[in-house]
Amino acid sequence: MNRGRAARIFRGIAQPMRRAHPVELAERIELNGGLDRPVRALSEAVREALPRGPLKNLLHGVPVGHPVHAPLTDLPIGAWSSAAVLDLLPGTEKASRVLIAAGLAGAVPTALTGIADWSALHREQQRVGLIHAIGTGTASILYAASLLARVRGHHLTGKALGFTGLTALFAGGYLGGHLAFRQAAGANHAESIAHLVPLGWHDLCQMEDLPNGWPVHHTLGYIDLFVLRLDDDVRVLADRCAHLAGPLHQGRMVRVDDDVCVVCPWHGSTFRVADGSVVDGPATGRQPAFDTRVLENGTVQVRPI
Ligand code: FES
Incomplete structure (x- = not known):
């Protein structure tokens, strides 16, 4: 993506940040056509890498009768939130490391199911989904760096990276909520x-x-x-x-x-x-x-x- 294009996308998203309500930022992302080129390229890549069949059905949650991405997000969110609480207490370094590692393991199926679902959404939903994925992906990278720092004995750096990761996770998670509850991705649309x-x-x-x-x-x-x-x-x-x-x-x-x-x-x-x-x-x-x-x-x- 060239610089001018990236700047246009950022301006389109950042404009409502001057306002107070985060939902206005999410709505601005919904309407940001500057995201369409990367959205199109990524969806095509996902559709090629994940053709229709049993694996894709499994990732969507067809065998269990519900989308599985949302419940799986409990794994990294739960593990990393718990690690953040432990980071505020003395003598909990080992337990925090275990929780961060567990969250990273849980983030893998969470990401795969999210990518499969994202590839079959409406354009406006995909725009929000892309920024949601950037937020949660950034959180995963920060937690991986946090774990590495802790293993090397740099506990303060590890904690700082962990809290930064948690912030990115909650920002991405907010957009996930917008996708699910405002844009009804994953909800059942057949008449009751x-x-x-x-x-x-x-x-x-x-x-x-x-x-x-x-x-x-x-x-x-x-x-x-x-x-x-x-x-x-x-x-x-x-x-x-x-x-x-x-x-x-x-x-x-x-x-x-x-x-x-x-x-x-x-x-x-x-x-x-x-x-x-x-x-x-x-x-x-x-x-x-x-x-x-x-x-x-x-x-x-x-x-x-
Ligand atoms: S498969 Fe998406 S609306 Fe029918």
Whole structure:
């Protein structure tokens, strides 16, 4: 990155620092288009290094049904915060060293899961995620230097590096919170149909109006639905993808192990249309599915499962 570009990015981020509220800094990062070139280059590199498959699904948290990056951050945050407390007490050098080493070990899977999730986010989320990663990466480097200084017997230097690392960690962690709670990265975006659709059967459409083998969009009250006719059968899922609300009815239909699946057009999450279960991430949560039946007069009815 050339100097002028780096200066523009920094000016874009630093401008709101004159204001008091940190969320304004986070919002400024969201809108900073100067970050897009490195974001694009890094996302492409991550997508090439981490192709779709079992490892990427594991990093997203598909096998456990939740994103795993956020819970893993407890490891370095917990270990390094505890080390900071011990650093204020006499005679705790060895325990502090162990905690810092444990935090560094925990930072590895935390970073890998974060990178996998980051590669499949919206542009604004990726901008914040990049600065979040720079903050937490800086913290890791400072803690590694702190550990090295302590091992060499330079305890005061080690403590100073540790407290500086903790500051970088909290700054990066604040942006992680902004990503999760303000920008809803990692949250489930599929409608919670249990409270939006009353129990029981609901008329949806006529069977003759559904193209065979081609998904279409319908609405049921407040809910957008993905509707797929397969000969005499009809499959219905919530249309907004659990990952970041992409429109599933615009997705590609594929077969995985003989199951008919839909691939989200935005980041490629793949769901079985029979029950909404996840085949491939980044989505980790099952897509809400509906029971269906066809009445004698050809009316298709649905009810929440
Ligand atoms: S919105 Fe991201 S995979 Fe569907």
